[in-house]
Amino acid sequence: MLDYASLAALAAVVREGSFERAARALHVTPSAISQRVRLLEERVGCALVVRGQPCQATDTGRRLCQHVDRVRLLEHELQAGLPTLDPAGEARVRLPVAVNADSLATWFAPAVAAFAASAPVLLDVAVDDEGHTAEWLRGGAVLAAVTASARAVAGCNHRPLGAMRYLAAASPAFVHQHFADGVDAASLARAPSLVFSPKDELQTRWVRRLCGQHVELPRHTLPSSQAFVVAAAAGMGWGLHPESLIAEHLRQGTLVALVPNLPLDVPLYWQHARATSALLDGLTHAVLAAARAGLVPPA
Amino acid sequence: MLDYASLAALAAVVREGSFERAARALHVTPSAISQRVRLLEERVGCALVVRGQPCQATDTGRRLCQHVDRVRLLEHELQAGLPTLDPAGEARVRLPVAVNADSLATWFAPAVAAFAASAPVLLDVAVDDEGHTAEWLRGGAVLAAVTASARAVAGCNHRPLGAMRYLAAASPAFVHQHFADGVDAASLARAPSLVFSPKDELQTRWVRRLCGQHVELPRHTLPSSQAFVVAAAAGMGWGLHPESLIAEHLRQGTLVALVPNLPLDVPLYWQHARATSALLDGLTHAVLAAARAGLVPPA
Incomplete structure (x- = not known):
């Protein structure tokens, strides 16, 4: 051995x-x-x-x-x-998982926190873009991941979680300044956008859907889901925000949707190492329940 | 050339x-x-x-x-x-800066957002531990940084910003379960703590100050300032939170301080490349003003 x-x-x-x-x-x-x-x-x-x-x-x-x-x-x-068996060392098991920042900032944190509060585990949460969390699982850095990858990683179980709904929004003053003549390729090429990180393609994807073409966007980089919302409300740029994070801002009018009825839905999946483990099953159960409550149901 | x-x-x-x-x-x-x-x-x-x-x-x-x-x-x-001069290319200047996550989640985001909303810049914000942001400046990846390093990086100006005040807090149920017999080396060695990342030494430093010795803490890793607060309120672990982020929780009693009157103050500095630049001066001005309002004044 x-x-x-x-x-x-x-x-x-x-x-x-x-x-x-x-x-x-x-x-x-x-x-x-x-x-x-x-x-x-x-x-x-x-x-x-x-x-x-x-x-x-x-x-x-x-x-x-x-x-x-x-x-x-x-x-x-x-x-x-075998309760009489007491292997030396930690009584708590480490569970490394990878998740995208917007999930962690919304539905994922309460779910895993409640699970971790009652189970003998220590969670190591790593954050990466949803397009890249499957790499963490494939490379062996984590045992489970929230990912946008619809393809199962070898040796892993794969469950659809539903979709994260994003809305393109900005402050009313920003819209007035940059989009008075409409939201189109010309105005989007000049108005500063917000991106979470260089890996963040959401804004570009939304623009391609809206305009039917690629537009090179001027962009600020701001790697924090909440700072993203704060920056948008302060008029720094427009960006795609998780609907649940900006619901209150939309109600109060401190943020407005750039285009009505054009959300971007990002389907998410839960992938975890195939292992006979009540702990991993417990985490999966908590994640699936929270996703049902916090995400748009899978098609 | x-x-x-x-x-x-x-x-x-x-x-x-x-x-x-x-x-x-x-x-x-x-x-x-x-x-x-x-x-x-x-x-x-x-x-x-x-x-x-x-x-x-x-x-x-x-x-x-x-x-x-x-x-x-x-x-x-x-x-x-020279207003008649119009160099081809972008009208907006990129300003890469590095900041610690807790600053970004509290006083820094509104400050830079208001600055970026009115200045012809595109901000590239990178997040790292406050002990490591000076490296970004030294290595040339950014032009300015919020850092815990009191030593000026070569070629940079260095200004004290005040201190980020952290409080060790957990949910009442967590305190009841893990610290009924007091907060000491024995109970801290068993109660799960929260750390932001493997670089996060705050919990260990606070414990050393409290107990006068190093205690190896069991720990969950959770790289999001807000998820950190959510997780603590759900009873996942205890951790050091920026005072301003948990003020409401403390008022409502969903979080309680582990030990009264034992905050940990982390002095922060603003370092930026020496350059004759109205833009960098404008950002510095916004950062210093926000720090005066959001941090504990420098000693």
Whole structure:
């Protein structure tokens, strides 16, 4: 079998970002951590950690970390069936998951928080664009993900969650200043838009649907779902916002829709590693229930 | 002089993340972009872009991009003084800045949004831990940063902003379940904490101040300032929250302070590239005014 003390050391280095912090977390010396990781690298025949600040897993390193996560889930199952068994170490199981920022800012946070409050887990939530969270699952960095990818990752279960509804909105003053003559390719090419990150294609997709052509948009980058709303209300730019985040602004008139009745629906999926695990099942249950309440039902 | 068409191509590739998108943004062919970047690499004698998804600047590439940002600021100044001069291309100047997530979620967003709404700029906001935003400035990825670093980055001006006040808080039910016998090293070693990211040391620092020793904390990772508050209110864990973000929760009793009168104040600084630029001055002015209103005054 594999050497699980070494695998635990590797997982700790990747989680903590340094050999020193991994040592502290596992109550051993940094040189013990270093030796275990080196042994594992010799056995596997390639580098598992890119030494840096922070230390990061190589592709192979990530696969080994995901294996550790899965074995921990299995140990937890075993322990539930054999209460007299008490493996040394943490009583809580780490569950790494990836999610898009807008889901985390709306329906996802209350769901996982309620689950985590009552289950013996420690959640490691990573945030990325919904078009990229499936990569985290494929690469082994997480055990489950909220993703826009309709294709199942190998070895994973795949469930439709419904769609996140986005509305293109801006402040009334911004609309007056930039779109007095209508929302079209010419005005959109001049009016500053808001994007969440360079990966954020929502604004471009919405414009292509509206105008039937690609328009190069001037854009501010603002990587926070709530700051996005604050910035739009202050007249910094127009952007696509989750409907639920701006409902109050729309009611009060501090934000208005650029074009009535042209929402952009982004279908989301829940993908998770196939593993016999009551904990992963519990998380899935909480996520599906919250998605039913917070998303537009799947077609 | 340097070849500015090539430098603009490089900056576009780094900003857009791909040669195709850079070509679209500059209205030229991808092969023109590719040729310009290659020429520049031959002239400088090293790689400037790591080709990947997304393409990323090397250290030298980042310095050249920062130089382009500075030259664009100077061009904008020149244009303001010579209204008949109209350099081809964008009328708006890109201002890349780095900020910590909690600042962005509280005092920073309204300030920069109001500034960006009235100035001819496009803001590229990057988020990182306040202990790491100075790196972005040092590496040339941004022109200004909100940072916890009291040391001025070479070539930058450095102004104290005041301190972000954090309070350790959790839900009443969580406190009842985990801290019925007091908040001490023993109970903190078992109660799940919340951290924003692996770089987030606030909880550990607060515990060291309270207990006079290092305690290894079990922790959930949740990279969203607002989800952090939602999760705490749902009883997922305790954590250090910006006072202004949880004021309403504290009033309503959905969150309570773990220990009365033990805030953690994190002094923040505004550092920006030394450049004669009315735009950068305007942003600095907006940031300093918002910090005066939203932060604890500097000692």
